[in-house]
Amino acid sequence: MSKHVLRIENLNVSVAGKPILRGVNLVMNHGETHALMGPNGSGKSTLGLAIMGHPHYDVTEGSITLDGEDVLAMEPNVRARAGLFMAFQRPMAIPGVKMADFLRHATTNVRRPDRKEGEELIPMRQFRAELKEKMAQLRMDPEFARRYVNDGFSGGEMKRAEILQLAMLQPKFAILDETDSGLDADAVRLASESIAEIGREKMGLLIITHHDKLLEHNPPKYTHVMLGGRIVETGGYELAEELHSTGYDRIRKAYPDADAANQEMLAEETPAAA
């Protein structure tokens, strides 16, 4: 098994001039599952979006490397082709574009990072067979492939669509941003089983979550807690369980500066902070 490493060092990120991340350090190895938790405003989604290269997120200091390569120097589509993936909290609708077409383009580009626009896509027959297999594995209705990307999807359907992309693209590192929020218990169970089935030992997983349901089937090796734009504490699975049952009080008390920063960020109501 190849050993990929995603290394984030002293990452500082601002949105519209306002600092959100204030020196995040994180190392993820291939095959590891990390949970990222923290109250609202702590910067969890921001971390994910900064890794993926969203244009609104300015990295003011620090570095991100994937197997030693400078990720910050890569355009978002190059990052995807390098093997980074994020399942978004609120994925965008692309009206008129079928899931299957979209997936075929995405899969081709990620598998052939050097592909130039206009070059051949994965042959239709091969792609269809693969898609069918993956959808069956995830217990998805084949009709789903014909629907327009995220257009008129329920919250659960959007999350399932993100998971399907994860299955098809097989990234080196995947960030799941609150993939369980807005889902009922059955849907969460299904989502978490799906992720486990995709094979989290084949990739590095960063699960951003408030709940522990997703983690039941995907127990993390490390749990990180964010507060005020920094990771303040790291533990094992038991930390996630603790936070889920008793909340963030202990954390807030233990790290008052970070807590103050967090309150500040929430007060400013920066839409990007999550």
Add this chain to the structure above:
Amino acid sequence: MAIDITETDQIGEINKYNFRTETHGVFKARKGVDREIVGQISEIKQEPSWMRDFRLESLEIFEQKPMPAWGGDLSLDFQDIFYYLKPTSHQGKTWDDVPQEIKDTFDRLGIPEAEKKYLAGVKAQFESEVVYGSLKEELVNQGVIFTDTDTAVREHSELLREYFGKIIPPSDNKFAALNSAVWSGGSFIYVPPGVKIEFPLQAYFRINAESMGQFERTLIIVDEGASVHYVEGCTAPMYTTESLHSAVVEVIVKRNARCRYTTIQNWANNIYNLVTKRAYAYGDATMEWVDGNLGSRLTMKYPAVHMMEPGARGEILSIAFSSAGQHQDAGAKLVHAAPHTTGQIISKSISKNGGRSSYRGLVRVEPGAHHSKNSVVCDALILDPESRSDTYPYIEVCEQDVQIGHEASVSRIGEEQLFYLLSRGLSESEASTMIVNGFIEPLVKELPMEYAVEMNRLIQLQMEGSVG
């Protein structure tokens, strides 16, 4: 008596043709339009005198009518154009003469060799007899008439005369008058009562005809309970040195019948494409125009449906895509001339690189057309700050008990949408193309499959290297 004449025209090309005639007249190919030219056109085609008279009257109307004061920039010199070119004298006479970018486009669109040459005007007709011959036989057996209009004037004169110029009289507008005077080529289709043609009839099925005429005249009559889908045009760029194209299309859809007329055209940048298209739909009949226009220097095109009897339905789906130096002034007209009629317009326009796409539409509900329903959706996508989109909707309602809806939107490619696709490995250009293709999907899904594929590829070509 057959006369074989070789004629050298003003620009030094040698044109050769055969024709049969009673007279010893020699056809001089020259620019401009006047009684002599019009008379000669009629003579070459051996038309009955009623058609010749029709042409000459139309010429008079053309000369008297003023130019439209709206639409696009129509600074044309009418006397600087050839109005009639013999079928064998296509422009781009050898394959070598065809511009490289046209050839490249053919390659990118995956068009087979023989078709390329036909489309470039290098061959006079598409040698498709073997493939399409059997289809033609089937049609003949059902009593369907599908031929070019020139032939129909000679062989189906009475049937044609009953309808010709009745839907769009020469007095309708200046360009209809011009077409009525100098028309050549186009399709004539008659579908007998109850006959439903399963496969789309395509312009290039017509053997022995030039499909790319400047002044095509098409007439389609769908008799009671019948149905037909006619497809015209192709996505390959229309390459021609003559810059004025002014077609007229008349369609009659009788009671309980159905007709769909699909056009996908991609014009080169020097073309003025000014078309008058109108259909009359009778009791419980349905008429659908599916109209895709890309390119051209200026296109003015407003497919119309007049719903003449209760239960009639008109639907118009229109896409316009304009790029640098191009102006699409396109739209639709729906006239409710009877009660309990329904109409729908969906217009999608895209402009990039300084192109200009306009929607110009009319919905009219005449007195007595109560309980009519109509909805218009016009969406514009502007891809960069240099480009322009305008909407000119006209709504004239003379009845109380009606439902009229109008929705319009203008958008650009969303940053978040773009980022989402980029985060899946697509390049910016690929992502923009995908979004644009999604934008026109409601129309593309109505096209026959091979056209849909070509349409998507064409959008891709248009979009490449133009992200902004």
